[in-house]
Amino acid sequence: xxxxxxxxxxxxxxxxxxxxYWAAGHRxxxxxxxxxxxxxxxxxxxxxxxxxxxxxxGCTASGGRGSVYAFSVVHQNxxxxxxxxxxxxxxxxxxxxxVQLMTNLVDCxxxxxxxxxxxxxxxxxxxDKVSIPLFRPVTP
Amino acid sequence: xxxxxxxxxxxxxxGAFEHPLRVAPQHSALRFSAxxxxxxxxxxxxxxxxxxxxxxxxxxxxxxxxxxxLNLSPSWIESSGIGGPSPLLHVLHARDAVRAGTARVVVxxxxxxxxxxxxxxxxxxxxQTTDPMGVDDFNAFDAPYGVVLAAQYAMVAxxxxxxxxxxxxxxxxxxxxxRSHAALNTNALYRDPITVDDVLxxxxxxxxxxxxxxxxxxxxxxxxxxxxxxxxxxxxxxxVAVLGGGQALAHGEAGRRSIIHVGAEQSGPRALTEAxxxxxxxxxxxxxxxxxxxxxxxxxxxxxxxxGDGGSxxxxxxxxxxxxxxINLDGGALSSNHxxxxxxxxxxEATRQLRNECGSRQVPNARIGLCHGTxxxxxxxxxxxxxxLGAS
Numbered sequence: 001x002x003x004x005x006x007x008x009x010x011x012x013x014x015x016x017x018x019x020x021y022w023a024a025g026h027r028x029x030x031x032x033x034x035x036x037x038x039x040x041x042x043x044x045x046x047x048x049x050x051x052x053x054x055x056x057x058g059c060t061a062s063g064g065r066g067s068v069y070a071f072s073v074v075h076q077n078x079x080x081x082x083x084x085x086x087x088x089x090x091x092x093x094x095x096x097x098x099v100q101l102m103t104n105l106v107d108c109x110x111x112x113x114x115x116x117x118x119x120x121x122x123x124x125x126x127x128d129k130v131s132i133p134l135f136r137p138v139t140p
Numbered sequence: 141x142x143x144x145x146x147x148x149x150x151x152x153x154x155g156a157f158e159h160p161l162r163v164a165p166q167h168s169a170l171r172f173s174a175x176x177x178x179x180x181x182x183x184x185x186x187x188x189x190x191x192x193x194x195x196x197x198x199x200x201x202x203x204x205x206x207x208x209x210l211n212l213s214p215s216w217i218e219s220s221g222i223g224g225p226s227p228l229l230h231v232l233h234a235r236d237a238v239r240a241g242t243a244r245v246v247v248x249x250x251x252x253x254x255x256x257x258x259x260x261x262x263x264x265x266x267x268q269t270t271d272p273m274g275v276d277d278f279n280a281f282d283a284p285y286g287v288v289l290a291a292q293y294a295m296v297a298x299x300x301x302x303x304x305x306x307x308x309x310x311x312x313x314x315x316x317x318x319r320s321h322a323a324l325n326t327n328a329l330y331r332d333p334i335t336v337d338d339v340l341x342x343x344x345x346x347x348x349x350x351x352x353x354x355x356x357x358x359x360x361x362x363x364x365x366x367x368x369x370x371x372x373x374x375x376x377x378x379x380v381a382v383l384g385g386g387q388a389l390a391h392g393e394a395g396r397r398s399i400i401h402v403g404a405e406q407s408g409p410r411a412l413t414e415a416x417x418x419x420x421x422x423x424x425x426x427x428x429x430x431x432x433x434x435x436x437x438x439x440x441x442x443x444x445x446x447x448g449d450g451g452s453x454x455x456x457x458x459x460x461x462x463x464x465x466x467i468n469l470d471g472g473a474l475s476s477n478h479x480x481x482x483x484x485x486x487x488x489e490a491t492r493q494l495r496n497e498c499g500s501r502q503v504p505n506a507r508i509g510l511c512h513g514t515x516x517x518x519x520x521x522x523x524x525x526x527x528x529l530g531a532s
Contacts (some may be wrong), residue, residue, distance in 0.1 A: 012280035013268045033394070043395030044281045050394040066435065070302070070399060072294035073347040074286060076263045082286040090291045090346075092399070092519070099395030102282045115302040132284045 006088070006104075011126040019076050020059060025131040031079050032099055034060035037064040037126035064121035065138065066095040073110040089113055093135050107136035151238035151380035152372040153529065155184030155365035156491040158470075158484075162329045162477050164360040165256040169198070170209045172251025172361030172479075178208065180363035185376035186245060192216060193246030193366075196227035197481055206249065216243040222389075222523035223515020224321070224428050226250075227364075227483035229525050232385040234366040244368045248487075251361030252479035261480065262290040262354055262430075263345065278392075278521075290346035290354060290431065292517035296399050297348050297433040299519075303400060306451035308348050311432040312339035315352050315474050317459035318429060322471025324461075324501035329356050330475045339432075351433040355482075357472035361482040364491060380494045383417070383508070384528040386410025391490070391521040392437060395459070400448075403524025404441025404512055411526035412443070417508065419444050422528075424493060424503045425465060426486035426514040429472040435459075438512050461501060469493060469501045486511040494531040507531045 014022050021044075024031045033042040035049035035057040042050050042057075049057040071091035077083060089105040091113070105113055106122065119135040126132060157179035159172055172195060181187065196202040203217045216237050220229050227248055234246040254261070257444045268283050269276045281283035300306045318335055322328035334352060342351035372379040388406035391397070412418060419442065435449040444465065445453040459467045470476045470489040477485065488508035492498050509529045516522035 006286075009286065010268070010283050012284055014280070015277060018276065018280060024412050040394075043277055043392075070299040071296035071300060072291040072349075073344070074288055074291050075344045076290070077286050077288050078260060079264060079286070087344075088286060090285055090287050092295060099427070100392070101395065102285055102287055102361065102396065115298065126284070 001106055006081055006085045009126070011130055013105065016128060021045050022130045023085070024059070026129060028123055028131050030062040030064045031059040032062045032095065032097055034058055038071060041097050043101050062095050062097055066093045066119060068105070068113065068115050068117045068119060069094040069100055070115060071105065071113050073113070079107050080083070091135065093119055101133070104134050105136065106134045149379070150369065150381060151235040151366050152369055152381055152532070153364050153487070153491050154367045154372045154375040154377055154379050155180040155186065156363070156488045157183055158327070158362040158488045161359050162327070162360060164253070164257055164359045166184065167253060167359060169251040169253050170205060172253070173206045173249045174357070175251040176208050176251060176361040176363035177206070177247045180247065180249070180365050183377060184365050184367070186365065186367070186371070190245045190371070191247050193218070193234060195219070195227070195230035195234060195246060196247040197221050197230065197250060198252070200214070216246065222525070224430065224481055225513025225515050225523055225525035226481050226485045227487060228511055228513045229387065230529045231364065231366060231382060231487060231527055232387070232525070235382045235385070238366060238368050243488045245371055246366045247363060248366065248484070249361065249363035250481050250484045253359050253479065254479040255357050256360045259357060259480070261357060263288045266523050288346060290349055292519045293431040293433050294346040294349045296437060296520040299399050300433065300436070300450070301348065304448040304451065305446065306436070308340055309336050310451035310455055311353060311436060312336040313454050314340050314432040314435045314459065315431065317457070318468045318472035318474040320460050321469050321501055322475035325471050325476055328471040328476040329358055349431055349433065355430050355478040356475065358477040360477045360479040362488045364484070364487050378495050379532050380491045381530045381532055382527065384411040384413070384415030384531040386414070386526040387488035388524040390524065399519045400437070402437045402441045402518060403514065403522055404438045404526065407524040407526040408442035408512065411510070411528050415528040417528070422465070422508050422510045423506045424469065424509050425467045426490045426509060426511045427467050428482055428486065429468055429474045430514065432474070434514050434518060435467065437518060438514060441470050442510070442512060449468065466503050469498060469503060483511070483513040486513060487527070494529055
């Protein structure tokens with residue numbers, strides 16, 4: 001699957017709580033949740049820390065590298081944006097910071113994907129404000 | 141270990157009914173719910189005027205609509221929605237209400253036109269919403285990626301294969317077992333026997349899951365009646381006791397989830413402890429089989445085998461009638477029916493098995509049946525409810 005090969009995919013609904021995350025993607029930065037009170041690193045980012053429950057949890061930049069934790073090659077999806085791009089790879093990627101996120105793997109043959117394969121982030125712009133993180137194989 | 145048996149004041153399941161239709165474009169969901177409620181009451185020998193409690197899942201206002209359709213005025217209502225297991229949760233709540241004296245006869249009913257409405261549960265994602273009361277904000281982190289429901293379950297299978305060497309052939313044994321039981325159920329949607337090779341040869345949906353690893357989509361409905369033991373004593377059916385229950389939620393754990401661990405690991409032991417039994421005491425299981433991997437993970441989580449041993453556990457006919465632990469005697473969602481919220485059918489079949497009225501698919505001498513429902517996404521946020529039923 002080529003990068004930017006799914007231009008019709010649905011963009012995320014951006015809320016005040018998540019706007020910073022999507023805007024950072026547009027600058028080529030992958031943010032992960034980081035609590036300024038207790039130091040917990042988490043994903044997805046949110047305003048209340050899921051460890052100490054204090055409000056005002058922030059974000060920090062991830063190095064953007066990790067490995068495939070689990071994946072599935074999707075062969076059926078009738079929704080616009082996906083139905084003309086089958087098969088594609090859905091994956092949980094575990095970042096080096098220790099948290100997982102959902103993504104697509106791109107620039108690779110779906111038949112070649114393996115659990116534990118090293119991957120790095122790339123960004124696909126969806127409009128003039130939002131870019132989404134995707135991952136592609138990298139050399140370890 | 142022998143179970144302690146129901147206390148004399150415990151609520152009983154006195155009526156059960158599963159709608160025979162699987163494809164019914166002329167039916168509404170309300171009609172399914174209404175017909176099932178009536179038939180479950182008829183089964184018990186009760187009348188509409190006996191009913192004071194109503195549970196319906198689906199829309200959060202569903203009980204109001206079903207009550208209006210039937211011109212019923214219940215004094216105890218329940219509409220909890222946690223996906224597929226909701227009717228199992230309703231049984232536990234109805235039991236508690238009967239125990240507390242706030243209800244005496246509770247109807248739990250469900251109806252859906254999933255098939256005729258062309259609902260593609262497994263191959264669409266959960267929609268994002270801008271509902272001001274919505275709780276779906278996190279879906280924005282999945283929505284751009286085409287994470288269909290089947291892929292959410294498939295990733296658990298993928299990870300299980302990676303960690304433990306589990307094979308697709310082993311997962312397929314679960315689909316084969318369910319189909320063998322569907323062959324004995326004249327109402328089941330698919331009844332022709334299948335083999336492991338048939339499952340592997342069916343078209344891929346979301347690897348490693350193929351078509352025959354995925355549940356069917358049907359129309360349909362079902363209902364059970366939970367009643368006070370004084371009421372049960374006058375019913376024409378042999379009452380079935382609610383011996384124990386357990387509830388649990390699972391989720392992404394803020395990005396640190398081990399996806400081979402499922403909610404059944406918490407709800408199962410809670411239910412077994414309450415019932416005062418061990419897994420060896422269970423004669424059969426009714427397990428929500430949205431996908432083959434759901435069953436394998438559930439069996440591990442409930443403690444029937446160790447985490448990671450599920451692949452070898454499900455082989456060799458163990459899950460088929462005549463095996464050590466027959467499951468899904470009606471054919472399950474994999475072969476019989478799945479109009480969503482399949483928890484209701486787990487209860488109906490378990491009740492009928494414990495009343496010894498299932499004919500050619502009857503588990504001999506069935507005394508204890510375990511029902512377990514999984515709702516949501518197995519690899520992420522999901523709900524789990526376990527209900528253990530006993531013959532009287």
